[in-house]
Amino acid sequence: MLKKLNLLAVGIKAALLTGAVSGSAVMASDSGEAKKVERIQVTGSKIKRFNLTSPTPVTVISGVELENQGITNVNDLLAEMPQATVGLSPETTTNYIFSSGLNTTDLRGLGSERTLVLVNGRRFVPGSVGGTAVDLNNIPTSMVARIEIATGGAAAVYGADAVAGVVNIITKKSMDGIEVDVSTIRPEQSGGEENFFSITGGMEGDKLSFIASLNYTENKSYTQLSRDFMRTPVNSYLNPANTSGEDGIPNRVVLGQPTALAYYSEGGDFFTQGGFDDNAFNNHHYTFDENGNVRAFDYGLGRIPNPGVGNPSRHYIQGEGQQGDGVFGHGYKDYFQTPLERVIASAYATYQLHDEHALTFDFTYSNTEATSESSPAFFRHTIRRDNAYMKDDMAKLLDDNGLTSVTLRQANEHLWGDRTYGQEREVFRTSIGAEGFLNDDWGYSAYVQYGRIEQDTLWEGEVLTQNQINAIDAVEYNGEIVCADRDAQGNVIGALAGCTPFNTMGATSATQEQIDYIGTTATRFAKHDQVVFAVTVDGSLFELPAGYVAAAFTAEHRRESVTTTPSENMEKGLIFGNSSLAMNGEIEVDELSTEISIPLIEGMRFAQDLTLETAFRYMDYSVTGADDAWKLALNWGVTDDLRVRLNRSKSVRAPNLGDLFTPNSKTFDSGRKDICRADSITASGSEFKDNVIRNCAADNMPTGWMPTDEWLAGGSLPGYIRGNESLENEVSNDHTIGVIYTPSFVDGLDFTLDYWSFEIDGAIEYFGRDAVQYCYESNSLDNPFCGNVVRNEQTRNIDYFIDKPINAAQFARKGFDFESAYRTDIFNGSLAVKFTATYLTEATENSTGRSDDLRVNLGEMESPRIKARLSSTYAHDDSAYVLTVNYRHSTVESNTWTLEDNNYNDIPSYTTFDFMYKTYLLDELQLRVGINNLLDKAPPRNPFAYDDGEFFDVKGRRISLGAKYTF
Known part of the structure; x- marks a missing residue:
């Protein structure tokens, strides 16, 4: 049997090669002797391959990079990658009710719900009840072997939600011994401390191999006014x-x-x-x-x-x-970070039944607690x-x-105190599987998986x-x-x-009697269950002159259900600003997928190899019906140094349980605006003014109509958030064109350049009270928005609006990804440098589908033209020095800005530096010391950016200390 490939070396070598060594196949050598050849499974495909070439763009992040950054949460590292941004995090959920403390990633800025996160190629239970986005708090960093980010045609391989791409977290499968790791992060300014502890152990035997881990993390909160740049706003x-x-x-x-x-x-x-x-x-x-x-x-x-x-x-x-x-x-009682505490227990085991058959088992239990704080009632x-x-x-x-x-x-600050939203989430996930070989040419993998998240929410300080x-x-x-x-x-x-x-x-x-009569607490218990059955067979169909036609066939059944139970005062809408009804919903999907890799040419000039990659997935949803996703790609080895890949695919995103089944939940919108008001129509310079006049009249508002004085003085306008069972799947048309260059005259150097394009139609969007505007600006009242506006039959005042999702939006993101890695020996040590960058060429959104509503976001704060990351590691003897640089290009707050608006539209570029030193004092003992945000770079001094923890570092300079001992 050939020696197994060094997977870490493979991952580093090209930043486009990945894979778990998941099986071998018997191939005939030129001499006719049978030899075992390792087959590599690459993220973006379920075909185990005999070469190391990824059919789609893949960026590989080694688990060691988490350690090199002093990072204890996967999302903190993903947020630094140019392809991704923060979906939700403790910094962005300080005032969220049901989402406080969540950590989700967002590829291409298309939304966390359009990024599919897998663990070892399999779906993970959602991080929030009713959603699909995975909470990366539930991933133990001590178990991460590497993270693979793949884009282009991922929905055809893995199913819905992989519109922007796939983040596949590959865990360690076994180890011999025990490893204890402790670390702490201490900011220079008070608050935001982090403490981490893990113990990981395992065994590698002839029959049984396993690994188990226990992780504990504590992230402390910190207020905005604890940071000096916020005290001089x-x-x-x-x-x-x-x-x-x-x-x-x-x-x-x-x-x-x-x-x-x-x-x-x-x-x-x-x-x-x-x-x-x-x-x-x-x-x-x-x-x-x-x-x-x-x-x-x-x-x-x-x-x-x-x-x-x-x-x-x-x-x-x-x-x-x-x-x-x-x-x-x-900054008054505003927090930059939600306090978060989490415990994760996980295990993975393989039992070899036979030389060609094995059983697998994995298990994850996670408990996270977070508290967000809001203003008093x-x-x-x-x-x-x-x-x-x-x-x-x-x-x-x-x-x-x-x-x-x-x-x-x-x-009511001194009376009932601030309102707090406490969240406790428990996640349980386990799977049992079997994998092996059916014959010399075909292998199989089958598993059954169950996952559940239970989410308890406690509101305090309510009235x-x-x-x-x-x-x-x-x-x-x-x-x-x-x-x-x-x-x-x-x-x-x-x-x-x-x-x-x-x-x-x-x-x-207030007296205790008054507190008991007026003050209250509220609760909501929620759970989300996920069950998956799947089987995949892959192997060689037949041989062509250029090589074997490889294929993978997958059948999958998935069922997701959700139940929420609010307390009586929530359900009856008795408390200030909050009401929620019980929710019950279920969705089932049956999926069949096929991948075929067809070698067309081999060994010709300017065509060392040419392979056609195809994939097709049929999906039948219990709510939205049948749909499909597909991929066509060419993988062209021009020379030994140059490779080209082209991909055209259709992806889909199915509405999640929350989109479909959310019952009426109270919300408010500030102000009392109504587009049909006579004074509003008179002052309007909108190109849709004629439509507004015509539609308001058709909706029984007479000429000169004005809301009643009582309505105008009513404060915030009430609304109800609810699901929409009439939703359809989103559709995305995707393109990628890539070039891979590994110059033979420079050892250890490689480059990849990929152009990518995503165009999403019928995107699911919530409109809130904007539905009022879109209703009356449309050509007639027969549009998807007017059903979200409820008026009083007598006065024609707006009684309330309905914030339910509609398939009306369009999104487009286009750009280039560049990645380069270089490795060399220098000064009796080794130097490894990796540079990753994204150049955005288009970022547009259209909430209504009307051409006049197209909004160009390119170059605005959420969509900088350039994001880049440079990581360099110098290793000498038993020590390593790691320097990481993160850069985001200068932006503007608004592309529609004029001098009449303000004098601070421009937001400067932003660069941070992180440093880590690691050394082994003993063969078993590693020590780490690092400084994140080395230059103490504060957010830009701009009214739009200086307090934004989503895009800028608001924690400030901090020291990271860690130690790892291996038994």
Whole structure:
């Protein structure tokens, strides 16, 4: 038997070669003697191959690179790759309810749901109930052998969701001995510390080989104001010098007060003591002292006037918290990172039944806990003149201005505390499989897999809305202060039974009885089950003059189901801002796929080899029906040094369970806008104005129609998020053209250059209240958006909007990937350099499918033209020095920017440096010390970017220390 290939060397050698040595086949040599030849399985194909050439672009990341970066989460490394960006992370989910702490990757910026994450070539249970995106928190880094990123035709091989590509995480399969690893990361500024521990052990026997691992990680939270660049923020404000939209003077400019840490809008913010103003008070702003006495509002550093109609004045509060009145200031109780704690237990085992048959087993259990924090519950209270707690000064103020009530804006910070969303996720996944050979030419792999995620959510600091309304409407009745029971005219006719009255004017505390009546918690239990049965056979069909025609045939059945159970107060919509109904949904899919690799030419001039790669997958979904995905590719070895690959494919993404079956869940949209308002139509300069006039009239809004005053004063507009069982699969048309060059005259050097293109039609998109605009701007009311707008039959006010997904959007991403690796011996050691870059040539989206709504995102902050990563490792004796450089090109905030908008549209380029030193003090003991963000690079000093942890490093310089001991 030929010696097994060194897989690590293969992965490093070309950055396009991958694969687990998963079997051998018997081939005849020129002498007629049978020899065993290893077959390599490459990500992007289920055919085990006799050469080392990937049919699709594949980037390989060794598991050692996680160690070299001091990284304990797979997503932290993927986020640095030019092909990917962050989907969700602890930095981007600090205010998310059901997603706090999730770590998902996003290839090509097309969305995490369009990136298929596999573990050893198999699907993994979703990270969030109802979704498909995998939470990389559940992947133990100590078990990662390598990560392979493949694009082009992946859906035909692996199924739906692989629109942007596949991230295939290959785990270690066995080891001899025990390995203990501990590490910690300590930022230079307080908060954001990370601690990691793992113990991994295994055995390699004649029959049984296995590996098992236990990982523990703790990521601590840190506030925005813990970082120095956030304590001197980059704010902007409306430019007083601006006179019109055509004077060449920007409407907004950067505020030149770096010590101003908070700002508030008069008439729009909520204050801990309660605050109010009204035109009847000549716009004077009032609040209360701790004793409930009315006093003038404290503006801190004073107000900066904003010109223009409808633009509120701003005032600024100095200090790192609150020196002055109010809440919700800059950085106030905002977090850069959600606290996250996780434990992962995993194992993989192989039992050799026979020389040609083996059983496999793998198991993963993960428990993660994360907590996100939001602002305290905030309200607009109606305080009537007959309120029993109203003091004389407040009563006189109302009487002098002819008022019988006032609207009090208040955040319940001191009363019920901040709202927190605690998440506990438990993931269980296991599979049992068999693999081996059917004969000399054909092998097989079969498995059954079960996975479940259970997600418990606990809301704290919540308020029973109606109870609070009842408690605040306190009056004196029969000599006692009670909660008012009023008739239709507002007259007090008695006391509400079981109600505890409460004085909110200037309140800084509440009694336990009041807390029990008004405050509450809420819960939701959710689970998502995944069952997969699959079998693949692969081998050689027959021989052509250029070689063997290889094929793989796969049959797969998958069932996914989801159940959510909210608490009673959630289900009945009794608490502030949140409601959710129980959800039950299930989807099943049967899939058949075929791959065939046909060698066309071999051994000719300018055609060392030419292979046609084909794949076809048939999918039958229980909800969306039948669909297919396919791939046609050419793999052309021009010379020994030069190879060309071309790929044309169709990919699909099926709607997930959340898209399909989410029940009504309450949401809100700020402001009271309605495109059918007479004043809105009059001021409109839209090219769709005629459509709006015609459609609003057709929807029973008479000429000159305006919403009622009550509706206009109603605050945020309510809506409901819900699923859509009428959704269809998304379709993506993909192209890749690649060149691989390994110059024979320079040993250890290789280059790859790939052009790629993704065009997605019928993309699933949520529109929120934008559905109102798209409904009336369309050619008629017969469009997919009008069904998401619900109006009152009498007043024609919008009662609520429905935020359900629609197959209406289009996305396009195109660009080039460049990768190069060089290895050489130097100074009695070895140097390995790897450079990876993506150059984006097109990034567009169209939410409605209308040509006029096409938006060009290329060069904006989310879609920089260039992203690059350079990693260099110098190894000498028992030590290694690793330097990594990450770069993102300069961008703009908006491609539609004009000088009239602002004076800060440009966002500069951003580069960070990481360094790691590793050495072995003993053969068994490795020590590591590194510095991430070596130069302490803060986000760009731009109002759009300075606090953005999605694209920039907000943690700052930090030291990484680690040790690994092998028994």
